Amino acid sequence: MIPVIVMSLPLMAAAIVLLRLLHGVREWPARAVLLAMLAAGIAGLAYSVFAGGRTPAPEPPEHAGHAMAPTAVGPRSVTLSPYARELAEIAVAPARRQFVDVEVRMVGKVRYDERRLAYVTAWIGGRIDRLFVAFTGDTVEKDKEMVWIYSPPLRTAQEELIQAVRTVERLSESGLPIVKETADRTVKSARDRLRLWGLTARQIDEIARSKVPTDHISIHAPITGTVIERNGWVGMWVDQGTRIYTIADLSVVWVMLDAYESDLPWIRYGQEAEAVPKTSPGEKCEGKVAFIDPFLNDRTRTANVRLNADNPKGRLKPDVFVNGIVRSRVAAGGKIVDPRLAGKWMCPRDPEVMADDSGTCPGCGIELVKTAEFGFVAPQEAEPPLVVPVSAPLITGKRALVYVQLKEGEYEGREVVLGPRAGEFYIVEHGLDEGELVVVRGNFTIDSALQLMGKPSMMNPKGGAAPMRHGH
Numbered sequence: 001m002i003p004v005i006v007m008s009l010p011l012m013a014a015a016i017v018l019l020r021l022l023h024g025v026r027e028w029p030a031r032a033v034l035l036a037m038l039a040a041g042i043a044g045l046a047y048s049v050f051a052g053g054r055t056p057a058p059e060p061p062e063h064a065g066h067a068m069a070p071t072a073v074g075p076r077s078v079t080l081s082p083y084a085r086e087l088a089e090i091a092v093a094p095a096r097r098q099f100v101d102v103e104v105r106m107v108g109k110v111r112y113d114e115r116r117l118a119y120v121t122a123w124i125g126g127r128i129d130r131l132f133v134a135f136t137g138d139t140v141e142k143d144k145e146m147v148w149i150y151s152p153p154l155r156t157a158q159e160e161l162i163q164a165v166r167t168v169e170r171l172s173e174s175g176l177p178i179v180k181e182t183a184d185r186t187v188k189s190a191r192d193r194l195r196l197w198g199l200t201a202r203q204i205d206e207i208a209r210s211k212v213p214t215d216h217i218s219i220h221a222p223i224t225g226t227v228i229e230r231n232g233w234v235g236m237w238v239d240q241g242t243r244i245y246t247i248a249d250l251s252v253v254w255v256m257l258d259a260y261e262s263d264l265p266w267i268r269y270g271q272e273a274e275a276v277p278k279t280s281p282g283e284k285c286e287g288k289v290a291f292i293d294p295f296l297n298d299r300t301r302t303a304n305v306r307l308n309a310d311n312p313k314g315r316l317k318p319d320v321f322v323n324g325i326v327r328s329r330v331a332a333g334g335k336i337v338d339p340r341l342a343g344k345w346m347c348p349r350d351p352e353v354m355a356d357d358s359g360t361c362p363g364c365g366i367e368l369v370k371t372a373e374f375g376f377v378a379p380q381e382a383e384p385p386l387v388v389p390v391s392a393p394l395i396t397g398k399r400a401l402v403y404v405q406l407k408e409g410e411y412e413g414r415e416v417v418l419g420p421r422a423g424e425f426y427i428v429e430h431g432l433d434e435g436e437l438v439v440v441r442g443n444f445t446i447d448s449a450l451q452l453m454g455k456p457s458m459m460n461p462k463g464g465a466a467p468m469r470h471g472h
Contacts, residue, residue, distance in 0.1 A: 108257035116249035123198030126151030158213035161190035342378035
């Protein structure tokens, strides 16, 4: 920079002289000449300061105009000189067979497990005289007393049972079997009525033993869980079937995730997954894919994926936003390599039920299904797919085109059939062989050269007349 400033000192001195002359000249023509000289001096000074220290751009090689021009070889081929390849920054990579690891990320919410919901309902009409759980969010244990209901019909049914028991006691030594059988059936009928009204076997036995009827009935919690809804109040009259409480077991929850249609090929029923709540980003909860919606949301282009996630510490709270992660190792044919599931039998309704041999599910009773039918394969039986980097194919929506390097500087356009995208790769179904070099950078430049030459290209599959050249 200092040599440049030294070289510009004469220009600066000349500019100062011109300024002094301009100050002393009053005639317009002379002033105009001096102004023009001053402007030229300032421009020269600026060029010296800002451009004088730059290195001039390298000149293209001799006859560069001919060296840069692509040369036609075949109907879909083109040859580029080394200088043209350097300007286009051409890069190639081989089509190869390898297992691809895909990480599918989804977002969603926590929901109650519908299989772990229970209702506390009135088994008989009456009046609520006492509630043992006063607010929503309280936790209860199974068989805990929840509601105390006054019911006049209940007393009548108990008196019938007491009367039937006394009759059986009186006829215990009777010599008429038919009379005893009739009395026993009456007792059984009275017991069944009380049982259907919600009394436990222990309560019924106590009434039959003490022979003291009561006009109140206690309703107990059917499961251990958290009260998520309360619909009853003290003094309220209820009918048979009225819902008083709703209880949810939160030890296992559903994680409802939205998966994009492009990610669905890499999600399988029974896969292990992770759920990370937004409230605790550093903590991961394990789960399994238990359901994949067969229908797609036409507005969001997503499908619902449900995870069954263990929630022993209660960190997955209902309606909390979560990030879901499913990791897959992709093999040929779109199969998923999973040594944990390969060769097993699994229940199609509950992925937790798994066996080494065929059989039936102990929970729902349906036949177990081979995990191979869900798309899993063992590592020793898997074949790697043929893949290319995602930057290799030029995709128009209907066609996929790659440029294959035939030899140094010679490239051929070739249509291929692609499978789904797997991470940073596309699976190639047809059109390439393992080891062939495909252009991964500069393919748009090659395609443009073919278009200018009137050859088949990405946007013009049939080609066209080459543009006319103008001589100079």
